[in-house]
Amino acid sequence: MHIVIPIITAVVGIIVGAVIGFLYRKTVAEKEIGSAEQEATRIINDAIKSGETKKREAILEAKDEIHKSRTEAEREIKERRNETQKLERRLIQREEALDKKSDAVEQKAEELDRRLAKVQKTQEESEEVRAKQIAELERISGFSRDEAKEYLVSTIEREAQHDAAVKLREIMQKAKDEADANARELISIAIQRCAADHVAEATVSVVPLPNDEMKGRIIGREGRNIRTLETLTGVDLIIDDTPEAITLSSFDPVRREVARMTLEKLIADGRIHPARIEEMVEKSRKEIEQIMKAEGERATFEVGIHNLHPELVKLLGRLRYRTSYGQNVLKHSIEVAHVAGILAAELGLDPVPARRAGLLHDIGKAVDHEVEGSHVSIGVDLAKRYKENPAIVHAIAAHHGDVEPESIIACLVQAADAISAARPGARRENLENYIKRLEKLEEIANTTTGVASSYAIQAGREIRIIVKPEQVSDDAMVLLSRDIAKHIEDELDYPGQIKINMIRETRVVEYAK
Known part of the structure; x- marks a missing residue:
């Protein structure tokens, strides 16, 4: 019982304290709410006042802007009105000018119509007069219109042919006189300065024998010596009734020369048998190669050409044993080189390329019996193979007219070749x-x-x-x-x-x- 009373007292105290605290907080809250309402009222009033002020300012600014815009619009309208008035005045002036021009054009058209009518009338009168004249001319001449036209055309054609022939004759005679004089001078200078043999050498094809007994020794027992010689040299030995001579026959001049030298060595030595023949053939071939090389070097030295490929030098040497219509090809090539060089010098050109092209122009003849094709195409291939200048290659290709000459060097080589071949005694012809x-x-x-x-x-x-x-x-x-x-x-x-x-x-x- 004593415990319950304090508990109740405590509970009642707690409740009373809670009520008092609640009432206090309510009073404080009411005061804060009142002060907040007053502050809100004040803020609202300030905002209203500020808004009205800004509204008045905005209205004033808007009025000013409207006034400015209106003023600017009035100014633009005024300017456009002025421009419109100017355009209207211009259009009026143009209309007036066009009206004037239209009137003038109409007047000119009327004048042209009158003139056209007058011209047509005049033309008709002219046609009538022309028809009368033609009829009178036909009556006087006895020719119809077509016959007179044909006669006139033929007369004009004959006169034109006559005038063309006379003019052509004058031009040709003048050109011929000048060209003949210059060409005659150049060729005479070239030929005078080039000293070449008048008659070319002929390739030896007959070997003389000391006596007819030597024929039997060359034939040998059962023909073994002559067979060995023919087999090793590729040359046919013709032993006929000609006393103290043997004829050599071969399409290859180098082989024929090897056989000739071998026979001469065998005849001089006196020992003729297959082993000795083989030895002499080999020795003769080496000598021929040395001779060809020496002849090629001599030819290049004689015409003043250097830096030739060694193979081209050897091929030049082979031309010593090659003939064309009885003319020695190496001598012909040297002569062409000299003549072409002299002609080039007389024309004020570099003579070295002309001499080089002249020396090499017939190089294809050195192997034309071994390679298919003409000596021109073979020579072109050889020059290209050994890196000759394209101008030299073209001169070789053009020296017989297989291609059109495109350089002065080609023309000079062509002319020099013709001079060397055509001079009296240079060639024999079938x-x-x-x-x-x-x-x-x-x-x-x-x-x-x-x-x-x-x-x-x-x-x-x-x-x-x-x-x-x-x-x-x-x-x-x-x-x-x-x-x-x-x-x-x-x-x-x-x-x-x-x-x-x-x-x-x-x-x-x-x-x-």
């Missing part, structure tokens, strides 16, 4: 080929319209042509001779040049009775 060439020359002339007869003279260096006077006039002879020259150039191969001598003769025969 009689049959020579006769065929002359017959072909006359055939080309005789098949030309207007030619009565032709004759090849001066060993084919000149052709004399007799024309039909009733078909070919004096002026037409100039053109006809050019046509024949062109046909000869296209269809014939010949050294040097061919002169075309054309003759027109008119004869009148009458009898007195």
